[in-house]
Amino acid sequence: LLGRGVTIVGELRVDRLTRRAHRAGVPLDLRFREFALLEHLACRAGHLVTREELIAAVLGRPFDPGTNVLTVHLSRLRQALDHGFAFPMLWTERGHGYRLVAGPDATRYRVKRPT
Numbered sequence: 001l002l003g004r005g006v007t008i009v010g011e012l013r014v015d016r017l018t019r020r021a022h023r024a025g026v027p028l029d030l031r032f033r034e035f036a037l038l039e040h041l042a043c044r045a046g047h048l049v050t051r052e053e054l055i056a057a058v059l060g061r062p063f064d065p066g067t068n069v070l071t072v073h074l075s076r077l078r079q080a081l082d083h084g085f086a087f088p089m090l091w092t093e094r095g096h097g098y099r100l101v102a103g104p105d106a107t108r109y110r111v112k113r114p115t
Contacts, residue, residue, distance in 0.1 A: 009045040010102030012081075012089060014038060023085060033058060034077040041090070041100040050097040074098065 005016040011024040019035055021028045030038065036058045041049060055070055074090070082088040087104035 007039070007042045007045075009042050009100060010089065012042065012100075012102075014042045023081060023089070028080045030080055031073075031076065033073045034080065037073055037077050038081065038100075041098065045100045045102060048093055048097045048099050054098070 007014045007016070012021065013023075014021045016039060019032075021030060021035065021038055028038075037054060040054065040057050051070055054074075058073075059069065078088075078090050081090055089101055091099045091101060093099060
């Protein structure tokens with residue numbers, strides 16, 4: 001995290017003041033909610049963020065497990081953030097939530113499941 005409203009995660013730069021994000025210098029075309037999701041995930045980079053947390057923080061609505069609004073926004077964010085780059089930064093931890101990572105070795109962050 002840098003000062004003055006800028007968060008850096010690996011090759012990702014998120015500027016809250018201008019509401020712009022760049023990955024490896026490439027501007028990301030994000031809608032309002034997609035930017036808000038990215039901003040929240042970037043502030044918690046490397047940490048697991050649950051669907052409920054994202055809905056409360058970004059959509060500002062009570063959690064409705066039947067809605068796909070978050071899934072649609074995350075899909076658009078993933079397309080803008082990861083398409084055309086060497087490795088994905090946005091990971092889904094199935095049944096747990098989402099994680100924004102700085103580098104290609106995201107397997108070390110994966111949730112350990114009981115055997």
